[in-house]
Amino acid sequence: MTDSKILHEEFRNRFGTDGMAYAAPGRINLIGEHTDYNGGFVFPGAVDKGITAVIKPNGTTVVNLYAIDLRQGCTFDIADPTGPSTTHFRYVYGVVRELTDAGLDVMGFDAVYGGDVPLGAGMSSSAALECCFAFALNDLFNGTIDKMTLARIGQATEHKYVGVKCGIMDQFASIHGREGALMRLDCRSGEYQYFPWHSKGYRLVLVNSCVKHELVGSPYNDRRASCERVARIAGVDTLRDCTWEKLEALKPQLSDEDYRRARYVLGEVDRVLEVSKALERDDYETVGQQMYLTHKGLKEDYEVSCEEIDFLVDEAQRLGVTGARIMGGGFGGCTINLVKDDLCDSFLKEIQQTYRTHFGIDCQPIPVVISSGTHRI
Ligand code: GLA
Numbered sequence: 001m002t003d004s005k006i007l008h009e010e011f012r013n014r015f016g017t018d019g020m021a022y023a024a025p026g027r028i029n030l031i032g033e034h035t036d037y038n039g040g041f042v043f044p045g046a047v048d049k050g051i052t053a054v055i056k057p058n059g060t061t062v063v064n065l066y067a068i069d070l071r072q073g074c075t076f077d078i079a080d081p082t083g084p085s086t087t088h089f090r091y092v093y094g095v096v097r098e099l100t101d102a103g104l105d106v107m108g109f110d111a112v113y114g115g116d117v118p119l120g121a122g123m124s125s126s127a128a129l130e131c132c133f134a135f136a137l138n139d140l141f142n143g144t145i146d147k148m149t150l151a152r153i154g155q156a157t158e159h160k161y162v163g164v165k166c167g168i169m170d171q172f173a174s175i176h177g178r179e180g181a182l183m184r185l186d187c188r189s190g191e192y193q194y195f196p197w198h199s200k201g202y203r204l205v206l207v208n209s210c211v212k213h214e215l216v217g218s219p220y221n222d223r224r225a226s227c228e229r230v231a232r233i234a235g236v237d238t239l240r241d242c243t244w245e246k247l248e249a250l251k252p253q254l255s256d257e258d259y260r261r262a263r264y265v266l267g268e269v270d271r272v273l274e275v276s277k278a279l280e281r282d283d284y285e286t287v288g289q290q291m292y293l294t295h296k297g298l299k300e301d302y303e304v305s306c307e308e309i310d311f312l313v314d315e316a317q318r319l320g321v322t323g324a325r326i327m328g329g330g331f332g333g334c335t336i337n338l339v340k341d342d343l344c345d346s347f348l349k350e351i352q353q354t355y356r357t358h359f360g361i362d363c364q365p366i367p368v369v370i371s372s373g374t375h376r377i
Pocket of ligand 1: 032035037168169170329
């Protein structure tokens with residue numbers, strides 16, 4: 001997390017007073033990818049990287065933002081009906097609008113913020129930004145909005161102000177994270193459960209491919225549209241309620257592409273349950289196998305992987321890593337790897353070398369610690 005001392009200092013220099021500091025984390029996801037908007041299960045955990053903001057109400061109707069990493073500022077009125085055009089600032093603008101719509105009396109404020117979630121890595125830097133501001137403004141303007149609603153406010157911001165029809169996983173994880181625990185969320189019922197991550201002899205390691213092929217949100221939205229089409233034809237709310245039998249029966253009516261998208265989702269819902277059971281008996285070999293199967297599905301059926309990521313997953317398998325797969329929305333970003341402690345150093349050394357030889361660019365291991373959710377510092 002960005003050191004809040006630096007932010008406090010910048011805040012004082014810019015606004016001549018002191019503000020309150022808040023932090024919101026990015027996330028990893030063990031398994032359960034592209035299942036959230038299908039009413040399925042996800043298995044995320046918050047990490048020790050995120051967004052930190054120093055904020056103070058200023059008694060006006062104007063919001064003054066300064067993003068320290070971008071060295072860029074932005075000012076808008078809380079009643080402005082269109083808001084800033086820069087995507088980055090639209091996240092905060094959207095949160096302000098959504099909180100207002102939820103009944104919170106948001107007034108003007110000053111803020112300085114920064115973060116250390118690698119951008120485009122699939123670790124939800126944007127959810128961290130949304131959750132940081134949603135949580136902080138609810139706190140500073142004496143709101144009583146519950147945590148799940150704050151997460152939904154972040155999600156609605158993506159939908160309405162940025163144009164990405166994301167599910168709830170990222171914002172849920174950022175708000176609800178707990179030190180040392182992964183969470184299994186049932187995205188249909190909203191019920192969740194903490195799973196202490198006592199990975200005896202194993203580590204979760206991210207490897208950032210440092211490539212991002214998705215230029216806008218549209219391939220993501222296309223996947224979602226495919227799933228919704230199949231659900232409509234199957235007569236269910238979401239694919240979570242579509243059985244294997246029903247999907248097979250509908251196959252002749254579906255495009256090959258839509259069929260494969262749905263086949264991946266049904267498989268992934270099953271895999272999360274398989275992994276939950278395996279974790280209860282500390283069976284990490286099964287967890288790892290399911291991760292490889294998820295990757296295969298994301299590559300072949302859901303088609304959200306890319307050459308660089310496939311290479312990282314294949315190399316992980318060749319080097320004896322227990323489980324590996326693409327993590328997050330896809331089209332680049334990170335792999336998540338379940339690695340035996342004693343293999344970790346040699347795996348990372350080797351994969352960095354072979355990746356550089358193959359693609360002429362560096363991949364980047366990202367060490368993460370499972371940490372607490374959004375909070376006031
Ligand atoms: C992105 C979205 C999430 C989720 C993942 C894929 O991170 O924001 O809602 O759909 O992709 O699992």
